[in-house]
Amino acid sequence: MHLPIAQRQTDRKRAAILQAAIVEFRNAGFEATSMDKIAATAEVSKRTVYNHFSSKEDLFAAILLQLWQTASTQEALAYESKSSLQIQLDEFLSRKMRMLCDPNFLDLARVAVAATIHTPDRARDMVDKLKQSEQGIVTWIKAAQQDGRLNKADPLLMGDMLMGQLKSLAFWPQVAMGQPILNPEQQQILIQTSVALFLNFYELKLKS
Template identity: 70%
Template sequence: MNHPQRQTDRKREAIVQAAIDEFRLNGFEATSMDKIAATAAVSKRTVYNHFASKEELFGAILLQLWHSAATQDALTYTPESSLQTQLESYLRKKMTMLSDHNFLDLSRVAVAATIHSPDRARDIVEKLSKNEQSIVTWIKSAQQDGKLRPEDPLLMADMLQGQLKSIAFWPQVAMGQPVLTTTQQEVLVRTTASMFLGYYAVAQ
């Protein structure tokens, strides 16, 4: 009874995988919906039934990789647990995503695709930003609990994640540096959490 739905899901998965391969191989501009359809062995109409445009398909891929690499919604403020422990747990999930080769490859494609298209860049950033809300909510909860200074939670979240990305994302995307080793990742996670709390934590 669920066979039609499963077939639809399989076609969608085939389209997404084909698009990932094509974007990685040819870049955003040179990849067409026709080529994606051919690689996925489906009709062009089927591709458009799932995704209204190439931009929508590309954004969906980035979001899928984001979700598969790290479950951002799992972050919940726990009053009885130390802020350091909670932040390190969150940052390790972020590191999982930032170490995913598919995500890094497609991020390079995204950067190249958005350099000459501010509207496209804004759309992608807005889509990904929606998945950053859990850390902002966590910061607000910690502030209400008197554990963090009452400053702009959005800026605080950007500062926290910026420290991680400046070492474990942008050098890999922009300069082709290797992904951090497990040991390097752990040092970065602990240092980032400690620096954030060193400035924003309220002395108890």
Template identity: 55%
Template sequence: MTAPKRLTDRKRNAIIQAAISEFRASGFEITSMDKIAATAGVSKRTVYNHFPSKEELFAEILHQLWTSISTQAEIAYQRDQPLRQQLEKVLRAKLQLLADDNFLNLARVAIAAAIHSPERAQNMVARLGEREEGLTLWIRAALADGRLKPLDPEFAAQQIHGLLKGFAFWPQITMGQAALTADMQSQVVESAMDLFLGHYQA
């Protein structure tokens, strides 16, 4: 009984990966279910058995993007630990996600859809923002513990995300640059911590 399920799962994954490839290459509007089926090596009927429409297939791709973000290691605030040590764990977990090829591929698809179909992207962008809540929660907890100066947690979290993505997301997404080396990751993390704690630490 398990073999057919595994085969079904493999076909479903092949369809999703083919869709990611085709959406990246041609965009959402131009990509057809026929092309996705051909790239996946399955019949068009199989594609429709898994995904009744192209919109639902695209929604599944976005769902995987949300999942990859939301399952990123959450670092809970600890009152008895140095802020810098905790923040470093949070930022390194974030950089690990940003360096993941599958995450970057999904993000490219989502961004391309946002550019070509802003109305389709509005809800997507809102949900992406919601998924970056881990750092906001950590900042809010440190603020409540009196270890940070008065600040807007969402604004401060966005500042840190901007510092990281300026090196480890947007150059890779828009210019095809290579992922950061370990030394460069450390430099980005240390610099971001210096700026954040230098400005906000109580």
């Protein structure tokens, strides 16, 4: 079913406004960015911007919503009792790596971090929501523990440590220091190393 032309135009304008806001928030920061500047960058009228977003705060919230949705739309990791833990984790971290190395996702993350760095409450909310988007790995770890294949450490800590290894090299340096996105070979090495370290410490070796 095709959307009416007017609806498609409205959607395009909204997308253009969001993209313009991301650019301006990145370049000037949240406080220094005006709705006038966002309208100019999006090549729409200021009235059009306000038709979509009632305030700059509302516009920023929409950007954060994109970030949450991008993070949470990763396919769920279903535990498979007869499949290698290494293969399952390789697949999961490969999907996460694609997201972390997506330029659009990194742009959104830079905007979010820049706008929250001086507002602890907003920063805390951002971190909490991102953690909620990573519950899939915690559920997988609990299933593997119940199946007797991982030791009974804290699954939340285990998930944080696994994801932290990826983010320490494939997310935070790019967001905070402008370092280049890892190339495919670097991504694969990081995934394999992270999985190996995780399983070396947590996997229960079955007795023969």
